Amino acid sequence: MTAARTAAATQDETRVAHEHFARPLIALHWIIAVCIIAMLCIGFYMVGLPRGMAFKSTLINFHKSLGITIFLLVLIRILVRLAYGRPPLPPMGAWQRAAASTTQGLLYVGMIAMPLTGYLGSSFNKFGTRLWGVLLPQWGWDDKAMRELFFGIHGYLAWIMAALVVLHFLGAMKHQLIDKDGLLRRMWP
Numbered sequence: 142m143t144a145a146r147t148a149a150a151t152q153d154e155t156r157v158a159h160e161h162f163a164r165p166l167i168a169l170h171w172i173i174a175v176c177i178i179a180m181l182c183i184g185f186y187m188v189g190l191p192r193g194m195a196f197k198s199t200l201i202n203f204h205k206s207l208g209i210t211i212f213l214l215v216l217i218r219i220l221v222r223l224a225y226g227r228p229p230l231p232p233m234g235a236w237q238r239a240a241a242s243t244t245q246g247l248l249y250v251g252m253i254a255m256p257l258t259g260y261l262g263s264s265f266n267k268f269g270t271r272l273w274g275v276l277l278p279q280w281g282w283d284d285k286a287m288r289e290l291f292f293g294i295h296g297y298l299a300w301i302m303a304a305l306v307v308l309h310f311l312g313a314m315k316h317q318l319i320d321k322d323g324l325l326r327r328m329w330p
């Protein structure tokens with residue numbers, strides 16, 4: 142009886158370990174992951190550059206365009222995720238399950254909130270927001286207080302987002318190197 146249950150559990154674990162996210166979700170995960178990490182690095186770097194520097198404006202415009210593009214990709218990802226669902230988590234403790242779900246949920250919230258607060262901050266500026274060179278319809282007005290409010294939130298969220306990415310990465314590495322449960326393969330191209 143116990144042997145049969147063990148065999149069934151092993152079979153179940155093997156099945157779970159070999160199940161993976163749908164291909165479009167894997168592609169979107171890695172494209173967005175690279176872009177978010179790049180955006181965090183570019184963001185922290187560009188705010189430290191001296192005011193009036195041409196390279197700073199170029200970088201800020203690139204940051205805005207890539208940020209809005211990421212936002213659109215995240216919307217597509219959420220729709221695809223709703224359509225395909227996800228493979229069930231491999232067997233793990235309740236706290237680990239809760240930690241993984243919470244971190245991943247918060248990463249989704251951050252992937253929406255970061256571009257949104259950045260875009261709102263940029264909208265209260267007389268120069269407007271350009272997407273890859275194209276001026277977007279301007280509905281905001283020049284308002285320093287609103288700009289500071291949204292960029293303030295944007296800046297705090299960036300640190301939270303960076304911490305979540307580190308946590309998420311360490312979680313993935315724990316599964317890969319300590320638990321050796323093949324979790325990373327579920328998200329591997």
Ligand code: HEM
Nearest residue numbers: 174177178222227245248249306309310313324325327328
């Ligand atoms: C740094 C390298 C990264 C690694 C090694 C990694 C690895 C993984 C793995 C293995 C999974 C699947 C977990 C499972 O099977 O349940 C996953 C899911 C996820 N990752 Fe990452 N990831 C990385 C970066 C990122 C970044 C930068 C973000 C976003 C900011 C991100 C957001 C997510 C989300 C939201 C999920 C849940 C997917 C879903 O259920 O729809 N990841 N990641």
Ligand code: HEM
Nearest residue numbers: 180181184185205208209211255256259260263292296299
């Ligand atoms: C994935 C999305 C995004 C990430 C991860 C991100 C990340 C960052 C980071 C790390 C900073 C530096 C924060 C600081 O130290 O104060 C920053 C600043 C900034 N971001 Fe973003 N950002 C994103 C999207 C956007 C979008 C969509 C826009 C505008 C359309 C935008 C506009 C700005 C601007 C103008 C600043 C400079 C703010 C200031 O001068 O205080 N960001 N961003």
